[in-house]
Amino acid sequence: MEHVDTVVVGSGFGGSVAAYRMAEAGRSVVLLERGRPYPPGSFPRGPAEIGRAFWDPEAGLYGMYDVWSFKGFDSVVSSGLGGGSLIYANVLLRKDERWFVTDLPGGGYEPWPVSRADLDPHYDAVEEMIGVAPYPLDREPYRDTPKTQAMQDAAAELGLHYSLPPLGISFAPSRGAEPGVGLPIAEPAYGNVHGVKRRTCRLCGECDIGCNDGAKNSLDHTYLSAAAFHGADLRTEHEVKAIRPRPGGGYEVDYVHHDVDVPKGRRPVRTIACSQLILAAGTYGTTFLLLKSREAFPKLSAALGTRFSGNGDLLSFLLKAKDRNRIRPLDASRGPVITSTIRLPDALDGAPGAGRGAYIQEGGYPSFVDWMVPGLEPDEQIVRVVKFLWQRFVEFFKDAPDTNISKELSDLIGDGALSVSSLPLLGMGRDVADGRLELRGGRLNVSWSAETSEAHYARLRKTMRAMADVLGAEYADAGDQMLFRKRVITVHPLGGAPMGRHEGEGVCDAFGEVFGYPGLFIADGAAMPGPVGPNPSLTIAAMADRLCSHALERGGRRRTVLGPPEENGAATDAGNPKGTGAGPASGEAGPPEGAGDGAAYGTDSGSPERDRGSSRGASARTSLSFTEVMKGFVTFGESDPRAGEVAEERERLTFRLTITADDVDRFLAEPEHTARAEGWVESAGCGGRRTVRRGRFNCLAPGGADDRRLMKYRLYFTDGEGRPRTLVGHKNVVHGPPTRIWPDTSTLYVRILDGHVPEGGDADATAVAAGVLHIRLPDFARQLATFRASGEDAAEALVRFGRFFAGALWDVYGPHAK
Template sequence: MAARLSRPRSEMAAHYHVVVVGSGYGGAIAASRFARAGRRVCLLERGREWLPGDFPDTPAKAAHELQVRSEAGDLGRHDGLYEFVVSDDIDVFKGCGLGGTSLVNANVAVRPDARVFEASDWPTALRRESGQDLDAELERGYARAFTMLRAVPYPRTEPLKLQALARGGQQVRGEVYRLPINVTFADTLPNPQGVDQPSCTDCGDCVTGCNVGAKNTTAMNYLPDAVRHGAHIFCGVDVQRVEKGADARWQVFFDASDVHRDRFTDDDELRVAADIVVLAGGTLGSTEVLLRSRVAGLPLSERLGERFTGNGDFLGFDYNADYPVNAVGAGPRDPATLEPAVGPCITGVLDRRGTADVADGFVIEDGVLPGAFAAIYPAVFRLAAAAHGQDTDTGLVDWLREQGRELLSVGSAYHGAVRHTQTFLVMSHDSAAGQLELIGDRVQVRWPQVGDEPIFETVSQALHDVTEANGGTYVGNPHWTEWLGKKLITVHPLGGCVMADDATRGVVDHKGRVFCCSVGDRVHEGLYVADGAVVPRSLGINPLLTIAALAERICHFAATDRGWVIDYDRPGAPLPPRREEPVGVRFTESMKGFFAVGADNYAEGHAAGEAAGTSFEFLLTIAVDDVRALLDHPGQTAAAWGSVRAPLLSDEPLTVTGGTFCLFVPDEDIGRRRMEYRLPLHAADGRELYMEGFKLIGDDGGPDLWTDTTTLHIAIHQGRSASDPVLGRGVLRIEITDFVRQLTTMLGTGGRDELERLAGLAAFGRLFAGTLFQIYAGVLSAPATFEPDRPARRRRRLRAPRPEILPLATADGRQLRLTRFRAGSGRPVILSHGLGVSSRIFSLDTIDTNLVEFLCGHGHDVWALDYRASCELPAARGRVNADDVARFDYPAAVDRVREVTGADAVNVVAHCFGSSTLFMALLSGLEGVHSVVASQIGAHVVAPLATRIKSGLHLPGVLDALGFDNLDAAASSDDPWWERAFDRGLQLWPREAEERCGSATCHRVEFLYALLYEHDQLNHLTHDTLHELFGVANIHAFRHLALMVRKRQLVTAEGEDAYLCQVGRLGLPITFIHGAENHCFLPESTERTYAWLCQHHDPQLYTRHVVPDFGHIDCIFGRDAVTSVYPLVQAHLRNHA
């Protein structure tokens, strides 16, 4: 089990000797070498730490890790593993995680043609004269890197893809041989850096991340070596810029977006100080940091951003060849089932670099298509071949064989045409004429007509010839077409901060030192670039070894120039053992107020500070590492880090590192407790201050609870601790808007899975008094009982698997919830509730058998969805309409379920508003739904007279205009007098004798919606606990629903008929279930939809049941639903498994 190398960000110090930005080859080497030189080293990485076994191996998982950055905006998660930077001329792919692109490359460690170093692009110190040796220190860099990376040629039986490449080599007269690759081919437990590495399994999935641990990424060598010699590594740190401070130290400014500080302020930067900064964030990353730094005033060479090269990268395919190639990665499959072995992504090369002019040379390497996307390859390649493929052989027999192989591939990429497909990965020499520019705040590539450079025509023709040798269809780079402007993609970006002799020709010198001028060779002392950005031209081969050698050389000179000694032989301390991470909690908190210097008490300091305008505010992230330990010992400290703004103390924000937060420490007064904050404050000029603060909490849980827990009394000390002299005092408070934002940042951490993290968050919430916990934990807290002072009733245990709770975020930022009951491994079933209720209607314990138990008893994998209208979610109190549920909630839920389960599609059982919005989503193009059970409503809405009258009077709109944002069906004895009077009035509502009752909640439900159930279908316990099921219903959703009642069909919130015109999208199995006594939506509603669908599609797809003696929601939780309704649901699911 691999040990984690990164530390919690709360452990970051305010200052280090060396701060390294990035963890690829340059950054990892810098961290290792400076740590071996005895320096205090901090490495900052934007991405997350990945361990073997964590990497995506399915389409859904891989798609979740995509991030796309373009001039038009960003898509995907900001720290996704697979990063694409998209521009008009050339796209760039790179890795984002601890290990950088080494996590997702093919790990080929080979030198360029020696003549590359004869070019005038290189600084004099590195330029090689014809026939002479390379620079001695660069040679040593190559040797050190090769040894650390443990590169070896593939030692096993020649894979089919290499045999296919060899046939091509005969055709184009190029030498084919095996390349040294950074892969472990024998169990190495541990390797020289103390990391256990099993042997390669030949799965082929090197470029989506090695789940075996056999790939020698920097996370397997240089990075653990750095940690063993004392380096601190922090992930989730996005460096923005660097600045030289007044004390001559460098200030490195960064964001920590995963703790959501941006939700509180747009003007927020954290910082860490350093004597030396090494930028190694990759070609785009390092250039981007320097471009931002120049905007902020750092003097730099005018050549910054120039000489970008894609290393002549080119992509092509030999599709449906005459010979098997077997070059699709295993993905989630057992690699042993793919015979013969696929092998690593790249094993060999067809070398065409022996040209008279080095710039005309290129290499063709064998590749493997990632197994995570195997399902899409047959269709993609067939379409690409039909669109612009060039079949290299002819004849009827050959054509018939090709067609047969294509048919075989329809079912699987591991058979037929795709199994006979070779991937070509080419590196050559382009003109290095690209320009990296800062567009907004992000770097973009500008390089018009790069695809027209002659080398790419030469390469494309060579790939055609190699394809011809194997009898396949040549499919070129899909971007590289006239229609798309001959756009390229590179996985080997270089340049942007190129080496040169002076600032008129480059950005750094041969030692990697950054020029501080536009003319001359003066440098910024202590600022380096040590990655692919310094390479001044294309290399014509995989660049990682050269980048590593240059980084080794840069570190050597940086150390020797300062008299440091890098001890390359010292073994270092053992890596810490891997331990199960305890469940923790993390949240971000903002407090604001005033303080005054010399104040004797807190209130006086606040008043004097407010009068003088001496504000004080902090933005802190609180991290509880172990919730269980906190429960056992409430006085245990949690970590606190962040920033303080106090203009009287410092013009620049103060950095908080190593702070602590204590929850509920006993106070001197019996019956009181304190929340304590202790924060070391570090100014940019090196000054140190200290803040201690406390919130005084009474134990009565009374009306002062809000004030107590949101008011902090602070004292500022002039020094490093609370024993130093007090400078001033004051009071801070949490503003209500910041408190709402704080709720959205609460997150469970550590643990084995999401369920444990959610349970940890709930446990943390139980430390707070009732009302406060309801506010803090929201979706996690138990529902309020009908009588607030009555003990909660005892609930029976469900006859279902233990629920797994998965929080879910939509594309528009709403937080939803999925609850999984995994009773089988078949097609997942999503349950979707109606308006004003939650998914609890499917799992209530007041009936003998609920729908969740029934479906689990039949072996289904059940997923209960709480979408944004759920009365258990905070989102229900915002603006909610049916369009948003359809547009955002269903796609997010379906995608998440498919991602977790690996299913191609799901079945959905949807009730009422959940059914309406599901139809909207399907009519809008929702994919991944196999079949539907629609309860009580479809695409048409036919309501009884009372509902039509309320809708015709625009009652929801009137209520909205009167200021009612939400309507709450749950009646409580603590409700204000006017609500109780309203409940008395509802007793006068006319109703049939058999439907009369004394429940205020029942009366409210009937007023808001209609009579939703036949009373004789509810048992007493269910009726007595309706307040547990019905809650807040959003007024905006009501308005939309009322509009559909008036229009008698699905329409948008603006009344547009945008849905029913897409009836062609509903060609899937649908079963309608309608209560014959439904007083909310008449059975004619589903009857119309059923007839409408039968007119446009095969009627056999559709089924409709009208259930006698049932109303509306009693079809879901009526006492006899288990015998009259649930079997209809099961019959549909059985028929469409």
């Protein structure tokens, strides 16, 4: 069984933040996302493509939209790498300071376990990472945006508070630059998981169906790319089916890989173990997992499933609206989906009789929606609509109705469907969180009614009707337009596993940790104890950032390098009984003595004996690290690397290592220039991706001659069957023309030895495989950006390392006197 420090389930605003923070802190992280990646240019556009863009694996649908239908309301969530950020409208508003309360069904309210002051530093961090900016309405060509002007006019006429909210969109090619349409966006230092160029916003109104230009600063372009840069393993099309505590500590996660090349009935359920499990599968996904796994978690709070809220969402349309000059129909397709917001005050703001606060934002739709209108003949359209409504009618009378209607909507759309028109409006705010999620016949069901929040919805409708009057439009609820009469549509489901001050009040504490289950966290909208009010994405991300800060402060920012769990006995918290993550548990059968001790690797133990060779104490040391990726071929049963690289039965092998010199002074002074190596080795013959339990790297060590140096690797791991293995390799840097520098320093001759073989024992060991690995130029370019130094002399350490490396190469390849 595979074992890592942290497993994150889901890649939305909670999961992506958690994956990045934990990986950046040095934890081994696997993120499991059920959907697939969507690089710019891959989002569906044509009628047939959008008709398949729904999530229902049982029906063979693996698309982006996951549509749920419950009694009284419908809900849309997302499936794909980046979660809800793929289809959200980019608004990143902070929760109002006075709104950190939960309204009680019988009246009154109680404060949340967290406050705005608690979250403000984390709001700052998320905004900086994602990159936010208001719509640049004061500049050309953005001034001509009819829907934004319409919102301004309506707000001014009605005396409402209007603003341009922060948006997670790149209007400019880099931060601080002038905005422009369709300009190439500068890549951040951590790169991009898709490897596809991005361009600034084209004002095409396609945000909610996926941005094919990459102008949205969605999570795959930001947090997830940074997480991958720091070593997080992002596994797409991996759907989690069950979770449970692990005897002795930690958790196990069962998942299925939705490999479309493998028939559904033959896709195996696999299991991964972890010391820390972070659930971020969304309100429905996380709560569903916990409800299904309740028998395995008997100490879960009775609050599980409670405090469900739709964040007061109300979708409406202003039909036949005119532009501000009342001459031509308003074109809602120009600009991002949302550019502006109107805020309705709350009684908590000091506005007597105002009721619960709310927001209203204009929507938009792609300019190409005209394809929806002529795509169907009237008779064919009627048949599909009737069939859809009949299925809804039948489901209503079932004891356990199928609440996932993605398949039905896919059939309804088919090759086209009726379009919406004019100006969409999205309202949201502080509804009453009195809904409950539960299992019925193995399916997720929600018991919720809009009746207790009727005053909130009535206020929104009244304001929207007034806006329609100002704009000369007709008002219509989405339910009337979309064949869901008198139903609410929410895109912001919250609650189900709410936080609380104790287990009688909530499922998790104020930091998202589940009561009674250390190391199990909830990092998504399920943890909200009530509505956020404004768009909840930023608050969910800030909560996740706060969760990670707390967990890392408690557990330490160190990398734990583990083998399979069966080798770690009953050790808890990443293989260490005391939870320090410092190394293997007592009694573990690890690599041989001397194979990887701190003295040999230059690690920081703090002991006087290991401070020899350095004139400074441990606290004053400067460390240096970089990450290296090498790929190539090996052949099992071969002992010669060159023969193993070209044999017909060869197979791919990759490793990704973080090389760290904890004391740069000692690293440079020692003739072997030894550093530690951590990461993973991946090969089918080794059982897939295997964690390096201990590793060593020598940088340009003596090679037996003045004009020869060796870059040596020794990595200890176990294969998929639990057998100990040692990967040994060397780069042969020998005198020759300068054109040899690149091939010599980028070519690694490797052998995989049976057992954990100490230094000096290679000749007597059995080689089970051999081959050659290389650094590709794109990987080398990324490697250069990974160099990091920390300590008092960090900048100087990077310079000294560069001089050492260049000087050693000069000694080898430079002209030799005769």
